Amino acid sequence: MADAKVIPFDDDRSRGGAQRPARRRPGGPRGAAPDASPAPVSALPGQQAVSQGPRGGQDPQQGRQDAQGAAEAAAPRPDGAEVRERPGAQWDRRIAGGLAFLRRRITGEYEVDEFGYDEELTDQVLMSLLRPFYEKYFRVEVKGVENIPAEGGALVVANHSGTLPLDGLMMQVAVHDHHPAGRHLRLLAADLVFMLPVVNELARKAGHTLACAEDAQALLERGEVVGVMPEGFKGIGKPFSERYKLQRFGRGGFVSTALRTGTPIVPCSIVGAEEIYPMIGNAKTLARLLGFPYFPITPTFPWLGPAGLVPLPTKWTIQFGEPIPTDGYPPEAAEDPMLMFNLTDQVREQIQHTLYKLLVQRRSVFF
Numbered sequence: 001m002a003d004a005k006v007i008p009f010d011d012d013r014s015r016g017g018a019q020r021p022a023r024r025r026p027g028g029p030r031g032a033a034p035d036a037s038p039a040p041v042s043a044l045p046g047q048q049a050v051s052q053g054p055r056g057g058q059d060p061q062q063g064r065q066d067a068q069g070a071a072e073a074a075a076p077r078p079d080g081a082e083v084r085e086r087p088g089a090q091w092d093r094r095i096a097g098g099l100a101f102l103r104r105r106i107t108g109e110y111e112v113d114e115f116g117y118d119e120e121l122t123d124q125v126l127m128s129l130l131r132p133f134y135e136k137y138f139r140v141e142v143k144g145v146e147n148i149p150a151e152g153g154a155l156v157v158a159n160h161s162g163t164l165p166l167d168g169l170m171m172q173v174a175v176h177d178h179h180p181a182g183r184h185l186r187l188l189a190a191d192l193v194f195m196l197p198v199v200n201e202l203a204r205k206a207g208h209t210l211a212c213a214e215d216a217q218a219l220l221e222r223g224e225v226v227g228v229m230p231e232g233f234k235g236i237g238k239p240f241s242e243r244y245k246l247q248r249f250g251r252g253g254f255v256s257t258a259l260r261t262g263t264p265i266v267p268c269s270i271v272g273a274e275e276i277y278p279m280i281g282n283a284k285t286l287a288r289l290l291g292f293p294y295f296p297i298t299p300t301f302p303w304l305g306p307a308g309l310v311p312l313p314t315k316w317t318i319q320f321g322e323p324i325p326t327d328g329y330p331p332e333a334a335e336d337p338m339l340m341f342n343l344t345d346q347v348r349e350q351i352q353h354t355l356y357k358l359l360v361q362r363r364s365v366f367f
Contacts, residue, residue, distance in 0.1 A: 115215070116204030119184070126206050127176055133166075134173045137313050138272060142174045144320040148266055150181040153220035154323065155258045156227040157347050158268035159246055159355065160235035163277035163296045165189075166311065167270050171227060172206070174318050186219050187227045188212075192293070213257050220261040227268075228254050230344075237282070237294040243274035244359060246352050252344035255326075259334040259343075264323035267347050269354035272316030275365050277301070314365050317358050321350055 101124060104110050112118045134140050148154055158171060168187050175185040188211035194200045209215045211228065219226050229235065230249040238247060258265050281297030301308030324347065333339055 112205075115186075115207070115209045115219075117186070117207040118205040119207075122184070122206050123176075126202070127173060130169055130173050131177070134170055134177075137311075138170060138276075138316045140170055140174060140272075140316040140318060142178050142318050142320075144322075145174060145178045146180055147320045147323055148175065148179055148183060148225055149264065149323070150183075151223065153223050153261055153263040154225045154266055155216075155220065155254060155263055156185065156225060156266045156268050156320070157254060157351070158227065158229050159244075159270055159351055160229035160231040161238070161243065161270070162236060162273035162311075163279050163298070164311075165193075165236055166276065167273040168227065168229060170273075170316060171268065171270065171318055175225065175227075183225050185227045186224050188216055188229075190232060213253055216254070216257045217261055220257065220263045230254055233293040237279070237296070239282070240274070240278040240280055244271070244355050246348055246355075249344050249348050252340040255340045255343045255347070256334045258326045259329055259340075260331075262327035264325050264327075265343070265347055266323045267321040267350045267354070269319050269321070269351050269358060270316065271318075271355060271358040271362060272314045272365075275314045276311035278312075312366075315362075315367055317362070319354055319358060321354060324350075 101120075104120070110118065110120050148156065156171070156175075158167070161167060168189075172185045172187060175183055184207060186207045186209065189203055189208045190211055193203050193208065194210060209219070211232075216226055216228070231247045232250070234247040238245075255265070277296060277298050279296045279298055283295040283297060287293065287295035298308065300310075324343070326343075329339070
């Protein structure tokens with residue numbers, strides 16, 4: 001891949017100062033003699049009047065004054081009043097920005113990091129594709145996103161559910177769109193994600209990486225916000241009867257990584273994802289044949305075929321809790337199994353307690 005450099009996505013220069021030529025009305029005022037000079041033409045809103053010279057042409061001196069006045073009108077006003085933009089200027093900028101984006105993709109003038117993360121593609125394309133689901137379909141409500149530090153590394157730990165891992169993607173949009181510092185969430189994903197064609201490439205472009213201690217530590221040391229869902233397939237593939245009951249958080253590897261890097265742990269609770277695919281059964285034999293950890297049976301899948309893959313439009317809430325600091329522990333704390341167990345249990349209990357609280361406050365699954 002060619003070396004790439006960052007080029008601004010859009011041209012932010014103002015285009016509101018473009019002027020249209022003034023139109024002249026034929027003839028003079030009613031009742032005037034045929035050879036009378038035409039009356040001055042009033043300028044339409046947003047247009048410039050034409051001053052007539054002695055021969056009916058434009059007076060050069062007056063033209064210079066009019067041009068100066070138009071430039072002053074296009075400049076920002078000190079009283080904060082809004083200057084009207086030329087109709088269609090916004091679309092012109094979008095088209096120009098889109099063409100510039102395509103040129104950079106073709107010529108290779110963009111950057112990716114050692115994990116394959118393409119920030120420009122994520123911001124301009126992938127987030128734009130996910131945002132309608134986030135805003136219109138699941139109508140996600142975000143709380144406490146400011147608890148993620150404005151700078152430096154942070155480890156976001158969340159519950160996992162929903163049969164398909166849409167909760168991680170919605171959490172990524174929530175941080176991207178709502179964090180005051182405009183931070184990006186780098187998710188740790190299971191190895192199955194990177195075995196699937198197409199999905200593998202898109203996951204890398206979106207900033208996802210393998211859920212291993214080495215990659216997580218490298219990202220945290222670089223000051224990235226890293227997201228992990230310790231329940232793994234046990235959480236995403238649990239039956240509907242066990243919804244909102246957290247599964248085991250593994251052996252606390254995420255706590256060890258946070259202790260080694262001295263980064264805070266931010267608990268995150270997601271309500272609404274459990275109901276998008278109510279899993280009422282698991283075809284284990286078929287799952288083993290396909291190499292999947294489970295094969296879900298829901299009220300709509302596989303009975304309705306591809307239509308059964310459409311998730312139910314539930315109402316979501318994502319709440320980020322108070323961060324748990326880890327920088328006060330000594331370096332050898334990462335090797336203390338009792339400390340890791342206590343911190344893992346603290347994070348798990350905080351997420352579970354918040355889930356119960358959000359469920360009590362929820363009026364309906366869909367509203």
